Amino acid sequence: MTKITYTEKKDTRSGFGAGLAELGRTNPNVVALCADLVGSLKMQEFIKENPERFFQIGIAEANMMGIAAGLTIGGKIPFSGTFANFSTGRVYDQIRQSIAYSEKNVKICASHAGLTLGEDGATHQILEDIGMMKMLPNMVVINPCDYNQTKAATIAIADYHGPVYLRFGRPSVPIFTPADQKFEIGKAIKLIEGTDVTIFATGHLVWEAIEAEAVLAEQGISVEVINIHTIKPLDTEAILASVAKTGCVVTAEEHQMNGGLGDSVAQTLALNHPAPLEMVAVNDSFGESGKPAELMTKYGIDAANIVKAAQRAIARK
Amino acid sequence: MSKPTTAELERIASQVRRDIVRMVHAVNSGHPGGSLGCTDFLVALYFHAMNRKDGFDMDGKGEDLFFLSNGHISPVWYSVLARAGYFEVSELATFRKINSRLQGHPATEEGLEGIRIASGSLGQGLSVACGAAQAKKLNGDKNLIYALMGDGELEEGQVWEAAMYAAHCKVDNLIATVDFNGQQIDGPTEEVMSLGNIKAKFEAFGWTVIESNGNDMASIVSSLEEAKKLTGQGKPILNLMTTDMGYGVDFMVGTHKWHGVAPNDEQLADALGQLEETLGDY
Ligand SMILES: Cc1ncc(C[n+]2csc(CCOP(=O)(O)OP(=O)(O)O)c2C)c(N)n1
Ligand SMILES: [Mg+2]
Numbered sequence: 001m002t003k004i005t006y007t008e009k010k011d012t013r014s015g016f017g018a019g020l021a022e023l024g025r026t027n028p029n030v031v032a033l034c035a036d037l038v039g040s041l042k043m044q045e046f047i048k049e050n051p052e053r054f055f056q057i058g059i060a061e062a063n064m065m066g067i068a069a070g071l072t073i074g075g076k077i078p079f080s081g082t083f084a085n086f087s088t089g090r091v092y093d094q095i096r097q098s099i100a101y102s103e104k105n106v107k108i109c110a111s112h113a114g115l116t117l118g119e120d121g122a123t124h125q126i127l128e129d130i131g132m133m134k135m136l137p138n139m140v141v142i143n144p145c146d147y148n149q150t151k152a153a154t155i156a157i158a159d160y161h162g163p164v165y166l167r168f169g170r171p172s173v174p175i176f177t178p179a180d181q182k183f184e185i186g187k188a189i190k191l192i193e194g195t196d197v198t199i200f201a202t203g204h205l206v207w208e209a210i211e212a213e214a215v216l217a218e219q220g221i222s223v224e225v226i227n228i229h230t231i232k233p234l235d236t237e238a239i240l241a242s243v244a245k246t247g248c249v250v251t252a253e254e255h256q257m258n259g260g261l262g263d264s265v266a267q268t269l270a271l272n273h274p275a276p277l278e279m280v281a282v283n284d285s286f287g288e289s290g291k292p293a294e295l296m297t298k299y300g301i302d303a304a305n306i307v308k309a310a311q312r313a314i315a316r317k
Numbered sequence: 318m319s320k321p322t323t324a325e326l327e328r329i330a331s332q333v334r335r336d337i338v339r340m341v342h343a344v345n346s347g348h349p350g351g352s353l354g355c356t357d358f359l360v361a362l363y364f365h366a367m368n369r370k371d372g373f374d375m376d377g378k379g380e381d382l383f384f385l386s387n388g389h390i391s392p393v394w395y396s397v398l399a400r401a402g403y404f405e406v407s408e409l410a411t412f413r414k415i416n417s418r419l420q421g422h423p424a425t426e427e428g429l430e431g432i433r434i435a436s437g438s439l440g441q442g443l444s445v446a447c448g449a450a451q452a453k454k455l456n457g458d459k460n461l462i463y464a465l466m467g468d469g470e471l472e473e474g475q476v477w478e479a480a481m482y483a484a485h486c487k488v489d490n491l492i493a494t495v496d497f498n499g500q501q502i503d504g505p506t507e508e509v510m511s512l513g514n515i516k517a518k519f520e521a522f523g524w525t526v527i528e529s530n531g532n533d534m535a536s537i538v539s540s541l542e543e544a545k546k547l548t549g550q551g552k553p554i555l556n557l558m559t560t561d562m563g564y565g566v567d568f569m570v571g572t573h574k575w576h577g578v579a580p581n582d583e584q585l586a587d588a589l590g591q592l593e594e595t596l597g598d599y
Contacts, residue, residue: 031455055451055486063444063478070384070448073433074456075376078448093438094475098445102425102435 004191004210006174012204013111013168015147017042019154020079020109024050027077027158033068034081035061040170041081041111061086065094069104077158078106084113084167085126092132099163100136107157108133109166113143114254115282115299116204116292117170125287131259133165134232140164140185141232143253143261145206147175149229152183160185167203169254171292174207177227188235190242194224197310198242198249202228202261205252205280205301212306223310231261236268243269248276248313252306254296257281276316278309321364323534328595329400330360330534334565335598336396336409338588341579344413347421350575351467352393354498354560358465358531359397366541368460373403373430381460382449384434386442387467387496388422389577395419398431399599406599440473442466443493447483450491461548464493469501472510477522483553484523492544494556496531500573519555531560566591 023030024046032046033055047054055071057064061082068078080087087110088095099106115125134141142157142164144150150168157164177189191206192213201209206227213223224242228235243249249269251262262279269275282299296302321329333356341347363369367381385394392412399406404418411417418427422437434445446464453460470476483491495515503509512518516526525547529540537558544554562576563569566588569580580588 053455057482058478058485060475060478060482062441062475063447063482066441066444066475066479067448067451067482069434070445070450071452073376073382073445073449074378074452074458076452076455094441094444097435097438098441102433104434 004176006176008175009172010147010175011170011172012144012147012150013040013170014042015144015150016109016111016154016166016168017045019151021045021049022155023158024053029075029077030079030158031055031071031076032079032081033057033064035059035064035086037082040083041109043081061091062094065091066098068106069098069102072104072106079109080106081109081111083124084110084129085124088129088132089126096136100138103138104163105161107164107166109154111168112170113167114169114204115287115295115301116254118292118295119289121289122286127254127256127282127287128259129167130231130255130261131263134259134264138163139232140230142185142230143167143203144229145203145227146173146177148179148181149177149183152181153229156183156185169204173204176207176210186230186233186235188238189227189229190224190238191227192223192225194222195246196222197314198224198226198246199252199306199310200226200228200239200249200261200265201252202231204254208303209252209306211303212310215303215307216310221310221314228261231264234264234268236272239265239268240273243273243275248317250278250280250306250309250313252280252301254301255281257283276313278313280306280309323538326360326364326534326538329364330356331593332596333360333393333396333400335589335592335594337392338566338580338585339598340392340396340409340412342585343410345579346413347392347579348389348577349392349579350500350562350569350573351387351390351496351498353566353569354562354564355390355465355496355531356393356565357534358494358537358558359393361534361537361541362463363397363401365538366545367463375433377433378456378458379460381463382433383463384442384446384449385423385436385465387439387465387470388436391419391421391423394423400596403431404429409599439467439470440475443476443479446491446493447479447488450488451486453490461545462491464491466493466495467501468495468497468499468512468515469506469509471495471512471515480519480522480524487551488553489549489551492548492554492556494558496560497557498560498562500562500576502573502576504573516557523552524555525552526555526557529556529558531558532564
């Protein structure tokens with residue numbers, strides 16, 4: 001495999017905005033809703049081109065989820081946009097009853113997820129959203145890694161019928177997936193082949209995993225890096241095939257250890273192929289204000305922590 | 318087909334009330350009080366007011382749609398849906414039993430005809446109705462959206478989010494009704510959480526409000542006709558409908574005690590003695 005590099009950085013939320021704008025041009029059933037965060041969610045282009053298909057809800061997220069559910073009755077495909085915290089915890093019961101249980105074709109698009117929203121601090125830094133959403137029956141949970149993948153995922157979920165939680169973030173991060181890569185829900189992407197340890201990473205942590213691989217390679221360790229952009233349904237086949245080869249695992253995510261990707265992988269391993277597993281995730285703690293990179297380091301979810309976790313996992317084989 | 322007369326609607330309502338008390342008695346659970354109070358309204362809605370297509374499809378294009386936000390009064394809705402031909406009347410016997418499509422609170426999962434959204438967790442239905450109303454507008458569909466809420470349910474903040482939204486967005490193809498029975502689980506609404514002047518509150522939010530007597534078939538029919546005439550004028554319509562909880566069964570009337578309690582055998586016999594079997598029990 002060729003070395004993974006990047007030339008440009010961009011925020012994943014802009015990938016969402018670009019994907020939504022494209023959907024506005026290609027799919028007349030797509031409608032968008034927002035709770036007073038149009039700029040943060042990068043929805044301006046869609047709104048400018050399709051004003052009649054945009055619904056400004058004001059600061060009323062519960063209402064937004066209900067309206068989105070209602071819009072599906074009549075064949076619309078609603079994309080709701082607000083911060084991840086207000087897309088999940090604030091409206092859990094509305095999503096549970098009016099969207100998930102009612103099997104409504106709503107796309108819950110959530111920006112500013114995790115620690116990397118930075119200075120706003122813990123009130124806004126949700127680290128529990130993947131867990132809440134993946135526990136809901138019928139809900140698909142997607143956490144893409146860069147601008148291109150977020151754009152592709154946004155476009156892809158319009159063609160899938162059913163509720164989806166699409167999680168992305170605020171900071172600029174390297175763009176390393178090909179612009180023309182098709183997004184397949186539930187299909188993990190192998191980025192680097194290796195034989196000593198597998199790193200399953202999601203969202204912003206995929207790039208950190210790529211950087212960790214470079215460090216480990218210099219130490220003579222052969223690392224496999226797999227991008228788990230879809231946490232539910234989980235690509236258990238890809239996970240088990242890789243573990244059968246490498247024999248130990250690291251998971252990496254910008255989320256609580258409880259309820260995140262690590263949990264899902266642990267369940268898969270325990271049920272099918274027990275193997276040493278180390279989790280890089282936030283350990284039962286809220287975040288705080290700071291720069292994204294500082295927070296990633298302080299809460300133990302950067303490339304350096306992935307390197308250490310890989311070494312621990314290999315030592316446990 | 319000509320519309321049923323008031324007397325015919327009343328005969329349907331009598332049968333629906335029998336269905337309600339029999340359904341909740343059979344499983345010793347469910348919510349008779351609100352169901353009996355809203356029986357006349359739902360009968361008038363389905364058998365008189367609504368423009369309905371034959372059969373059922375989820376998108377409901379080209380017809381009026383109804384959303385029940387106070388999902389606990391599922392018995393009355395199930396009975397009216399069955400009596401209106403959405404599914405077999407015999408299926409009412411499965412209410413709240415294992416493997417039934419007639420869940421304790423309305424659900425879509427098993428495809429029960431007539432139901433488009435789950436409800437039971439209060440406060441969500443008006444938002445859903447607003448969304449469905451907006452979808453109708455996008456589709457160029459001139460039909461109407463109806464919704465029903467409890468008065469205690471108005472204590473949920475989301476209702477007022479939706480009320481503000483509906484006025485701001487001129488959702489004028491929506492007729493929402495409040496079951497103004499003055500009761501909720503823990504007692505009269507005035508004691509639990511006084512609702513103040515509901516009419517003035519909705520008017521202040523930018524709605525057109527009409528008032529009706531929800532246990533008088535003629536009043537319900539004329540208020541629904543009036544409400545329909547008021548649609549399409551830039552404002553959402555609220556039908557503030559006074560009812561008696563438990564109406565039709567003398568020992569259940571006017572108290573929150575029968576909100577969610579089923580009658581025992583003697584009470585059932587007493588109730589059925591007060592309600593004529595007009596269309597045949599299921
Ligand atoms: C969000 C939520 N909180 C609490 C309940 C429990 N509950 C069910 S019915 C009810 C009272 C509702 O009062 P009202 O809307 O006036 O209905 P009525 O009792 O008149 O039928 C309550 C508190 C619920 N179903 N949903
Ligand atoms: Mg009440």
